[in-house]
Amino acid sequence: MAEKLPKGYRAAGVYTGVKRNPTKKDLSLFISDRPAIAVGVYTQNLVVAAPVKLCQSRTPAKSILAVVANSGVANACTGEQGDKDALFMAAKTAQTCGVDPEQVLVMSTGVIGEMLPMDKISAGIDEAFPLLNTDEQSLVDAARGILTTDTVHKIKTREFEIDGVQICITGVAKGAAMIGPNLATMLALILTDANISADDADAGLKDAADESFNCISVDGHTSTNDTVLLLANGSAGGPQLSGPALAKFQATLVEVCEDLAQSIPADGEGASHLITVEVHGCQTRRDAVKIAKTVADSTLVKTAIAGNDPNWGRIVSAAGYAGIEFDPAKVSLLVNGMLLYDQGQPVKFDEAAVSESMRSQRDTGIVLLMDGGEASARFWTTDLTAEYVRLNADYHT
Structure with missing residues (x-):
């Protein structure tokens, strides 16, 4: 429009x-x-x-x-x-x-x-x-x-x-x-x-x-x-x-x-990816937002995305320290629509294909399914690159 x-x-x-x-x-x-x-x-x-x-x-x-x-x-x-x-x-x-x-x-x-x-x-x-x-x-x-x-x-x-x-x-x-x-x-x-x-x-x-x-x-x-x-x-x-x-x-x-x-x-400074974190299946929207924000703020998650690395362990563990109660045995995770973790257990996936899907496009989608309620939330962030560090180290404050 x-x-x-x-x-x-x-x-x-x-x-x-x-x-x-x-x-x-x-x-x-x-x-x-x-x-x-x-x-x-x-x-x-x-x-x-x-x-x-x-x-x-x-x-x-x-x-x-x-x-x-x-x-x-x-x-x-x-x-x-x-x-x-x-x-x-x-x-x-x-x-x-x-x-x-x-x-x-x-x-x-x-x-x-x-x-x-x-x-x-x-x-x-x-x-x-x-x-x-x-x-x-x-x-x-x-x-x-x-x-x-x-x-x-x-x-x-x-x-x-x-x-x-x-x-x-x-x-x-x-x-x-x-x-x-x-x-x-x-x-x-x-x-x-x-x-x-x-x-x-x-x-x-x-x-x-x-x-x-x-x-x-x-x-x-x-x-x-x-x-x-x-x-x-x-x-x-x-x-x-x-x-x-x-x-x-x-x-x-x-x-x-x-x-x-x-x-x-x-438009994040020095960013190479826009990351959308979706969390579904929480008891309240506040819980979903807290988990999504914790994942989005994780330096290790950000650097993994910057490196096009489908390191699902960093994402799942970030959700775990968000301070929200959930059943880890019911958690599933998808990255760019591909299932990496299902009902508390890793699954076989084509790591090269997931990595290429991250490398070939600016948008990366993370979806966590908590299976504990009806509430959901979305959160947007960027990856963390060496260029971001350089730009903000040089920026006069």
């Missing part, structure tokens, strides 16, 4: 000089033409960046009109001046766009501990405002303005119809490393023209994040700036969604969030 903005939104992305590379945009502006409901979910780190504190203080809200975001400098661990700079970003955006400062949300990402160059940020907001547009390129420019070490921009759009009303949900995101729930070193902004209540938006985003952004990990590092915002401006028209219509919206929101969530570890 083509990348597009929902009705009633405009976007722009520019280069301000915050980043050293002038070919990379570093400031994004998103505008709703009418007051939008806004809700958010945020980092679980006790060290919270200034823009996160600002957004937390302003959401949930019913009249947000703008979101301004920068990349290159995170405005984290910057003390009282950082808080003032986040407020300035909101105030400057409000002045330029002709709205109230309280109607602006702020996101930042990049190097921790450096002060924002506010002269460049201010000039960038002035530059972005006349460029605001509804076309696909403007959306792409804005999506690129929030990237740091990402190699590709991340945009996902889904449309559906309810009682003759066409509804669109589009999300943009950034993230490639320092990824670990809750949330990750990531920003995401999800825009919809659906007519939904603030309570439904708040509950819906939390549920969608639990199914998606809180089920990704690259290195288990929860950052200071993690933010997911959802704006709903009702521009599609029609009555406020409820009942089956609201359920359809929620299902689509989860799909958009899952699409974005998968794209983050898929």
Whole structure:
């Protein structure tokens, strides 16, 4: 599906000089033409960046009109001046766009501990405002303005119809490393023209994040700036969604969030595989998530996948130390659809074929069958390569 903005939104992305590379945009502006409901979910780190504190203080809200975001400098661990700079970003955006400062949300990402160059940020907001547009390129420019070490921009759009009303949900995101729930070193902004209540938006985003952004990990590092915002401006028209219509919206929101969530570890720094860990047959979803996350976070599992090694013992043993009770004699394991371990015992399999299936494609699927209940979960991660170590050893913090 083509990348597009929902009705009633405009976007722009520019280069301000915050980043050293002038070919990379570093400031994004998103505008709703009418007051939008806004809700958010945020980092679980006790060290919270200034823009996160600002957004937390302003959401949930019913009249947000703008979101301004920068990349290159995170405005984290910057003390009282950082808080003032986040407020300035909101105030400057409000002045330029002709709205109230309280109607602006702020996101930042990049190097921790450096002060924002506010002269460049201010000039960038002035530059972005006349460029605001509804076309696909403007959306792409804005999506690129929030990237740091990402190699590709991340945009996902889904449309559906309810009682003759066409509804669109589009999300943009950034993230490639320092990824670990809750949330990750990531920003995401999800825009919809659906007519939904603030309570439904708040509950819906939390549920969608639990199914998606809180089920990704690259290195288990929860950052200071993690933010997911959802704006709903009702521009599609029609009555406020409820009942089956609201359920359809929620299902689509989860799909958009899952699409974005998968794209983050898929773009993981130095990664050669995107790993999907599925766990089925647990007593509760929480148990399934815990097992899946433990497997996904295992350094030995990650390095085995990097080496295209179907080392099933590492996977089974990781499940065993997840802290969840299960019957080891009932556990089965498949890798890329091939059975490696069945009902607590190894089975004969073509090791070369499994290894080649890992080597020949970026996606690797791990499926654990626990046979202890009806609950299941999925978790996405990457392998661990020497290139990941090199990139993060060289990255200035």
